[in-house]
Amino acid sequence: MYFKSKFNFLLITVSYVYFLTTFVTMTVIVTENETELINKLASILENNSNTSITRDGTFKVGLSGGSVVKFLNEAIPKLKTDLSKWKLFFCDERVVPEDDPESTFGTYKKNLIGKVNLKEDQFVRIKQGVSADEAAKDYVRQMAEYFPGSLLPRFDMLLLGMGPDGHTCSLFPGHQLLNENKVWVAPITDSPKPPPQRVTLTFPVINNARVAVFAIAGEGKADMVKRILVDKEDLPAGRVQPSSGELYWILDKEAARHYSK
Numbered sequence: 001m002y003f004k005s006k007f008n009f010l011l012i013t014v015s016y017v018y019f020l021t022t023f024v025t026m027t028v029i030v031t032e033n034e035t036e037l038i039n040k041l042a043s044i045l046e047n048n049s050n051t052s053i054t055r056d057g058t059f060k061v062g063l064s065g066g067s068v069v070k071f072l073n074e075a076i077p078k079l080k081t082d083l084s085k086w087k088l089f090f091c092d093e094r095v096v097p098e099d100d101p102e103s104t105f106g107t108y109k110k111n112l113i114g115k116v117n118l119k120e121d122q123f124v125r126i127k128q129g130v131s132a133d134e135a136a137k138d139y140v141r142q143m144a145e146y147f148p149g150s151l152l153p154r155f156d157m158l159l160l161g162m163g164p165d166g167h168t169c170s171l172f173p174g175h176q177l178l179n180e181n182k183v184w185v186a187p188i189t190d191s192p193k194p195p196p197q198r199v200t201l202t203f204p205v206i207n208n209a210r211v212a213v214f215a216i217a218g219e220g221k222a223d224m225v226k227r228i229l230v231d232k233e234d235l236p237a238g239r240v241q242p243s244s245g246e247l248y249w250i251l252d253k254e255a256a257r258h259y260s261k
């Protein structure tokens with residue numbers, strides 16, 4: 001949401017600085033292979049879904065695209081939880097038609113709808129046929145309905161991926177959006193990874209989540225995992241540090257090849 005007053009803006013800025021200086025509970029899990037990674041992801045999802053449903057009657061989760069789509073498509077059918085209580089948002093989405101192979105919603109739809117107990121109307125999707133700017137503003141309006149009266153939405157869980165360049169959501173290294181703290185959802189029209197037009201959650205929202213989970217597999221991510229988790233380089237995925245929540249990095253053996261505590 002656009003912050004309506006200087007006070008709100010100040011509050012968010014102060015909170016964000018506080019977020020960056022507070023202790024984050026981080027757990028790194030190294031699995032033997034992709035199947036184990038998916039099983040671990042399923043178990044974290046199931047526990048948090050059941051906790052949220054018991055507490056609030058719903059589970060509000062943010063989905064990523066890329067390789068996370070495959071992991072989730074395989075994890076979700078394994079879950080013992082009430083999927084009908086889920087509300088699914090997008091951590092980022094490509095501004096393309098839903099039937100375009102690049103559409104993250106389109107890919108989830110093809111793989112999940114009709115196969116598990118999830119319906120299309122449980123997904124909060126970006127508006128079609130508009131610019132990235134309008135899609136981002138509209139997505140904020142849609143999100144606000146599910147987080148009434150909130151300065152910042154608090155997702156129950158965010159499911160995140162990381163590109164080999166260290167990007168997460170559509171927050172890329174060196175991009176000005178890394179410092180965006182005025183809107184919940186930002187447009188990007190120059191994404192270095194195609195397609196160029198996207199919308200993305202911003203860091204204040206990401207770091208307000210109850211739980212953030214990275215699921216990362218393959219040797220192609222190993223160098224970046226080391227740069228972030230071992231060398232502590234300042235790259236977008238490393239900035240995911242929920243202030244009063246939990247952070248998981250689930251890696252397969254290949255992605256963890258250069259990882260040591």
Ligand SMILES: O=C1O[C@H](COP(=O)(O)O)[C@@H](O)[C@H](O)[C@H]1O
Nearest residue numbers: 064065066067068161162163169
């Ligand atoms: O473009 C994107 O890339 C990241 C990482 O994708 P991966 O295929 O390397 O896992 C993804 O998390 C994001 O949602 C997506 O839009």
